[in-house]
Amino acid sequence: MKTAIVLTTIRVPLLLEEYSKNFENYNHKEDVEFIIVGDLKTPQDAERVIKNLIDKGFEGEYFDVPKQKKWLQRFPKLERIIPYNSDNRRNIGYLIAVERGAEIIVSLDDDNFVRNEDYLAGHQIVGSTQTLKTVQSSNNWFNPCSMLETEPKKNIYPRGFPYSKRWKDDYQFTYSTGRIVINAGLWLGNPDVDAVTNLNEPVKTVAMKSEQVMLAKGTFAPINTQNTAFHRDVLPCYYYISMGTHINGYTLDRYGDIWSGFFAKKVINQIGDRVAFGHSLTDHRRNIHDLFKDLQNELWGMILTDKIVPLIESIRLTKRTYSDAYLELAKKLNAMINESSEFSADIKNYFSQITDNMKVWVDVCDKIME
Secondary structure (H helix, E strand, C coil): CCEEEEEECCCCCCHHHHHHHHHHHCCCCCCEEEEEECCCCCCCCHHHHHHHHHHCCCEEEEECHHHHHHHHCCCHHHHHHCCCCCHHHHHHHHHHHHHCCCCEEEEECCCEEECCCCHHHHHCCCCCEEEEEEEEECCCECCHHHHEEEECCCCCCCCCCCHHHCCCCCEEEEEEEEEEEEEEEEEEECCCCCHHHHHHCCCEEEEECCCCEEECCCCECCCCCCCEEEEHHHHHHCCCCCCCCEECCEECCCCHHHHHHHHHHHHHHHHCCEEEEEEEEEEECCCCCCHHHHHHHHHHHHHHHHHHHHHHHHCCCCCCCHHHHHHHHHHHHHHHHHHCCCCCHHHHHHHHHHHHHHHHHHHHHHHHHC
């Protein structure tokens, strides 16, 4: 199946040269296409990397801002809801990949480095039916970091794991069979944990100590967009949520991919497909971060995650396609938030905007995929 590697960056993505060598070494050169989505701060030299890959015989294209604007002319409503200087721009790459016929889309961050193993092999389970070790939990949540060995040894949770669900791990493992539509590859080096965890005690992940794990139907886990592969079928329910709203003097950020994953998993549950965690691994050499700034930006994401998770869990979906179930989720979630006294007017307005954006996204996906 054709696989598209989608990456948004404000740097020169030299890491893709190592990915290209990996694909050559494992005979995947004909299987992949590189789609790089630039932003306002992306250096012009980013395009040079793609040109070098094309010269080596790979398919690929660099979409700078003018080229993105030209592509978006068909979808003016979509252009208005994809901000600049934001990871949200990877949405454009997802759409282009599917429009070009990709069956599997792999979302990378520009600090996810390839390891000396067959990178595509782990993600090529996407779209196939697999019998895998399957986890369910008494509180409906699984911690993917429990699959990793850490130094120093300690229990850590990934960014986006609800605080109300932490320290209550109670897992039951069986084996089951299902069609994998998202495969979340894990990371060695710097795990994707929140600023609270990083400020408390930095930790490294040094090995994966578990076989591949599939989530049971009612079991959730945070799904980010670094080293994550998804099947084209789920594109309508995998919109990267816009952040940037201001709440009580803080900017809400760094949870767009996490909430996208929550919504996608809810819809995947309804359709009857499955999500897996494990291979392929990447080396996460985290770009320099101001952890206190991260904490400020993550604070309301943490707070709201613990408020919306019970709502997501409780919503009953009835629709039977990815597009329809996602629209149903958007409508019911917005209604529950607006009817609740738990949320301020600003938060209600924000979620009304987000659920409107979800409708725009589905409309564009339906046009591209028809």
